[in-house]
Amino acid sequence: MKGLYKVLPPFTPDYSGVCSVLFELGGIVVIHDACGCTGNFTGYDEPRWYGSSSAVFSSELREVDAVLGDDKKLLGRLENAAHILGRSFVAITGSPAPMVIGTDYEALAHILSQRTGLPVLTFDTNGMHYYDRGASLAFMELARRFVKPASISIETGVNIIGATPLDLGNRQQVEKLISLLSSAGCRIVSCWTMGSTLDDIAQSAQARLNIVISRTGLEAARYLESEYKIPYVAGIPIGSAPTRSFIDAIRLWLGINGKPAAPHNASEPVAGVHNALIIGEQVTSNAVRDCLRLDMGITNVTVASFFGVDQALLKEIDRYLDGEDDLTALVKEHQYDVIIGDPLYRDLVAPFWEGCYVAFPHVALSGRLYWDSGFDCIGEAGLALLREGILSESSGISVAERVK
Amino acid sequence: MSSNAFYLPISEVGGVGSHWQRKVMPSNCLHYCPPSAGGWGIIRVGLLVPESVMLFVSPAGCGRHGAIAGIQLGFKKRLFLLYLGEVDIVTGQHMERIPQAVADILATAQRRPKALLICATCVDALLGSDYDGLTRQLEAEHKIPVRICHMDPIAMDGKTPPPLTVQEAVYSFLQPSRQKEPAVNIIGNFAPIDAESEFYDVMADAGIGAVRHIAACSSLEEFQLMSRSTHNVLIKQGGRLAVRQMQERLGIPFCFAPVAYGLETIAQTYHTLGEFLGVELCTERYREEAEEAINSYQSALGPLSVAVGSTANASPFELARALTEYGFRVRYVFADLILDFDVEHVEWLKHHTPDVEVFTNVHPTMVDFLNCGLMADLAVGFDAGYFCSGAKTVPLTLDSQPYGYRGVISLLREMLNAFEHPSNHREQMYASGMVI
Numbered sequence: 001m002k003g004l005y006k007v008l009p010p011f012t013p014d015y016s017g018v019c020s021v022l023f024e025l026g027g028i029v030v031i032h033d034a035c036g037c038t039g040n041f042t043g044y045d046e047p048r049w050y051g052s053s054s055a056v057f058s059s060e061l062r063e064v065d066a067v068l069g070d071d072k073k074l075l076g077r078l079e080n081a082a083h084i085l086g087r088s089f090v091a092i093t094g095s096p097a098p099m100v101i102g103t104d105y106e107a108l109a110h111i112l113s114q115r116t117g118l119p120v121l122t123f124d125t126n127g128m129h130y131y132d133r134g135a136s137l138a139f140m141e142l143a144r145r146f147v148k149p150a151s152i153s154i155e156t157g158v159n160i161i162g163a164t165p166l167d168l169g170n171r172q173q174v175e176k177l178i179s180l181l182s183s184a185g186c187r188i189v190s191c192w193t194m195g196s197t198l199d200d201i202a203q204s205a206q207a208r209l210n211i212v213i214s215r216t217g218l219e220a221a222r223y224l225e226s227e228y229k230i231p232y233v234a235g236i237p238i239g240s241a242p243t244r245s246f247i248d249a250i251r252l253w254l255g256i257n258g259k260p261a262a263p264h265n266a267s268e269p270v271a272g273v274h275n276a277l278i279i280g281e282q283v284t285s286n287a288v289r290d291c292l293r294l295d296m297g298i299t300n301v302t303v304a305s306f307f308g309v310d311q312a313l314l315k316e317i318d319r320y321l322d323g324e325d326d327l328t329a330l331v332k333e334h335q336y337d338v339i340i341g342d343p344l345y346r347d348l349v350a351p352f353w354e355g356c357y358v359a360f361p362h363v364a365l366s367g368r369l370y371w372d373s374g375f376d377c378i379g380e381a382g383l384a385l386l387r388e389g390i391l392s393e394s395s396g397i398s399v400a401e402r403v404k
Numbered sequence: 405m406s407s408n409a410f411y412l413p414i415s416e417v418g419g420v421g422s423h424w425q426r427k428v429m430p431s432n433c434l435h436y437c438p439p440s441a442g443g444w445g446i447i448r449v450g451l452l453v454p455e456s457v458m459l460f461v462s463p464a465g466c467g468r469h470g471a472i473a474g475i476q477l478g479f480k481k482r483l484f485l486l487y488l489g490e491v492d493i494v495t496g497q498h499m500e501r502i503p504q505a506v507a508d509i510l511a512t513a514q515r516r517p518k519a520l521l522i523c524a525t526c527v528d529a530l531l532g533s534d535y536d537g538l539t540r541q542l543e544a545e546h547k548i549p550v551r552i553c554h555m556d557p558i559a560m561d562g563k564t565p566p567p568l569t570v571q572e573a574v575y576s577f578l579q580p581s582r583q584k585e586p587a588v589n590i591i592g593n594f595a596p597i598d599a600e601s602e603f604y605d606v607m608a609d610a611g612i613g614a615v616r617h618i619a620a621c622s623s624l625e626e627f628q629l630m631s632r633s634t635h636n637v638l639i640k641q642g643g644r645l646a647v648r649q650m651q652e653r654l655g656i657p658f659c660f661a662p663v664a665y666g667l668e669t670i671a672q673t674y675h676t677l678g679e680f681l682g683v684e685l686c687t688e689r690y691r692e693e694a695e696e697a698i699n700s701y702q703s704a705l706g707p708l709s710v711a712v713g714s715t716a717n718a719s720p721f722e723l724a725r726a727l728t729e730y731g732f733r734v735r736y737v738f739a740d741l742i743l744d745f746d747v748e749h750v751e752w753l754k755h756h757t758p759d760v761e762v763f764t765n766v767h768p769t770m771v772d773f774l775n776c777g778l779m780a781d782l783a784v785g786f787d788a789g790y791f792c793s794g795a796k797t798v799p800l801t802l803d804s805q806p807y808g809y810r811g812v813i814s815l816l817r818e819m820l821n822a823f824e825h826p827s828n829h830r831e832q833m834y835a836s837g838m839v840i
Contacts, residue, residue: 001501001504001505001508003486003487003488003489003501003505004484004485004486004487004505004508004509005484005485005486005487006484006509006512009467009468009471009472009474009475009480009485010464010465010466010467010468010471010485010487011464011468012465012468013463013464013465013468014465015465016465028434030434033557034526034556034557034558034560035435035437035557035560035840036466036469036526036555036557036840037465037466038435038437038840039437039441039442039469039839039840040465040466040468040469042437042438042439042441042840043437043439043441043442043469043838043839043840044468044469044472045468049439050439050830051439051774051830053771053772053773053774053775054771055768055771056437057434057435057436057437057768058434058435058437059434059435060434060435061558062558062559062560062561062562063529063530063558063559063562064562066530066558067530073431073432076432077432077433077434078434080432080433080434080768081433081434081768084408084768084769085768085769085771095465096462096463096465096466096488096493096525096526096527097526097527097530097558099490099493100493100527100530100531101530126463126490127463127464127465127466128463128464128465128487128488128489128490129464130464344475366472366475367468367472368472368834369472369475369476372834
């Protein structure tokens with residue numbers, strides 16, 4: 001039944017996507033809710049919350065205020081927080097209850113901005129959409145509101161756009177990516193939004209290329225392309241051959257001299273693997289597909305996503321999933337030899353499917369359950385992860401037998 | 405104090421608010437949710453009903469914390485989620501989709517559930533959705549009891565906040581019984597009173613044949629036996645709507661005999677309980693046992709400084725008083741609410757330990773807690789452990805239920821254990837599956 005979820009927990013909602021993007025930027029971020037939605041973010045969507053001093057709050061909306069449409073309390077609380085915490089901007093993101101009462105976020109922003117003198121960002125989120133929509137809105141708002149025209153252009157400068165723990169899982173993934181790009185001769189102007197400040201982001205127009213590592217960063221990258229003529233590439237290096245191609249492509253864009261990677265010899269297909277399904281965020285899943293294709297010779301690979309998909313990154317074989325039934329129908333129809341995805345999807349397909357399941361945790365589904373697992377997929381580690389999952393030590397055994 | 409975090413000296417603690425719960429924090433503040441916030445959550449409490457399942461009807465995001473905690477703690481297989489979209493909000497169509505979802509769940513369940521809870525959220529509270537007619541329809545169609553509960557924190561400051569109404573819903577599954585047995589039901593908490601507590605022996609000596617608790621019932625049938633009990637003992641305020649409803653509907657009178665750790669308070673509680681049951685309860689020897697344990701553990705632990713939090717299985721103010729009476733130095737209390745039961749203990753602390761500082765978990769200035777430099781040797785409760793990051797933490801969670809004089813011994817044992825075998829606070833806290 002559409003809308004009925006019997007196995008999977010809810011995905012990270014849109015307001016958490018907003019908060020995740022803004023988390024490290026030094027503002028006051030308020031979820032306009034009764035506290036439960038904020039608890040989702042702080043307890044289940046944000047690995048950085050423990051021990052942090054990021055100012056993410058609940059507005060503590062109550063029934064009487066909602067029924068009377070009384071925004072004075074919210075404004076007063078925000079003003080008070082701006083006064084005592086002294087941060088650089090305010091962001092308000094919505095939840096289901098304010099949607100029901102038709103909260104006018106633009107009016108709130110206007111009043112609050114006048115009273116505090118701070119930039120006020122608002123996001124009309126409602127908890128009915130998933131994190132990718134909220135994160136995309138937040139990246140776009142950063143591009144629109146904070147990036148300044150550049151007086152200089154850094155020849156080898158790049159911005160990384162689309163970095164949140166919701167897709168990357170942990171900070172080490174970003175650090176590896178930055179290290180990889182730096183080794184290739186790139187200068188990182190900013191990383192949206194793990195490890196950079198709002199000032200770094202404001203200087204983004206100095207870069208010559210944007211590297212979009214999740215679909216959530218695409219809209220902002222397209223805006224920067226149209227506004228500041230900065231082109232973008234969408235991708236994340238996972239695996240051996242794809243990482244070399246990724247680096248070569250970046251160097252080519254930036255005109256950095258370097259030894260190009262040796263021509264890639266097509267890998268022999270893995271015995272017994274005829275098709276594979278990857279369930280997850282689109283850019284990462286496409287990168288995993290490249291790894292399967294280039295490093296392991298597995299060419300019949302479908303990407304399926306419960307989150308938004310971008311037509312430009314979509315292959316004909318790919319699928320958008322609008323509920324548990326869509327995924328079960330897809331797997332029943334194709335009986336994939338290999339499925340790669342968050343461990344929780346396995347519970348959904350296990351009753352009727354036998355094959356090789358490779359766990360690829362995604363915080364936007366399993367939240368805190370795996371965020372401390374030390375998951376590592378960037379570069380060669382991605383190939384090791386997939387190879388270990390797919391190729392058991394006894395390669396002559398069929399896939400089904402291996403899983404049993 | 406070396407920080408800018410909001411706090412009150414105990415002498416200034418009075419509380420803001422007009423009815424049974426007063427807030428420590430001023431009302432003009434945003435709400436901070438520290439990682440250490442939370443408890444059992446509405447879903448887990450609702451699913452205490454044996455052999456039940458829950459259909460959670462909400463926008464997609466609302467059920468996330470409860471569902472992931474359910475995977476962690478093993479109750480997710482009894483939880484189903486029906487998502488609302490914008491069209492549902494405008495048209496109320498979701499009410500028409502619920503019967504189909506229920507039929508689907510019951511038809512595909514491996515073991516047919518014997519009870520169903522439908523959980524509605526803030527959205528339905530604002531829309532005024534009518535679930536009463538729907539439950540009657542579903543009961544008639546599927547021949548199982550169906551009840552509505554609410555996870556609507558938007559009603560948190562009202563007279564019927566969700567932590568109380570969910571317990572009311574849980575006990576509304578009990579049917580009136582003509583058969584009565586000399587037994588007590590323990591209401592308000594989530595785990596049976598620890599087996600080591602003297603409470604069971606004290607009740608047996610008083611002629612009480614059984615001490616019943618919902619979490620000890622393995623079937624809906626066994627749960628129904630609670631209707632036959634002659635008395636309800638409310639040990640946590642969260643059950644106060646439930647016991648009133650059970651008094652009206654099932655004719656079971658109740659008495660408030662709260663969890664406490666101070667010897668005088670425990671003695672007074674047993675006295676009240678004895679009057680309620682109409683018998684004299686003999687507890688003196690247990691008190692002596694506890695006094696001996698206090699002396700012994702106090703010597704072993706030494707003159708510790710302690711922070712007391714509100715996530716502990718206790719009233720933070722009563723516990724702070726008890727620890728002071730044992731001989732420890734309580735420096736900080738982390739508390740967001742002052743309940744009626746707390747008032748007497750707040751007053752005691754004002755007179756006896758005026759240097760105690762009271763923080764709230766939720767004030768916006770707590771985001772900078774790392775700069776606070778709050779120092780204590782031992783913290784009781786995950787919140788106290790989080791804010792006093794150098795302290796060894798005694799979780800004292802809601803997953804087990806110390807009670808009476810042996811509850812004191814249990815607490816002291818846990819304190820010594822935390823001191824001798826400290827755990828990683830973050831790992832310990834996340835593993836507990838607390839839900840805000």
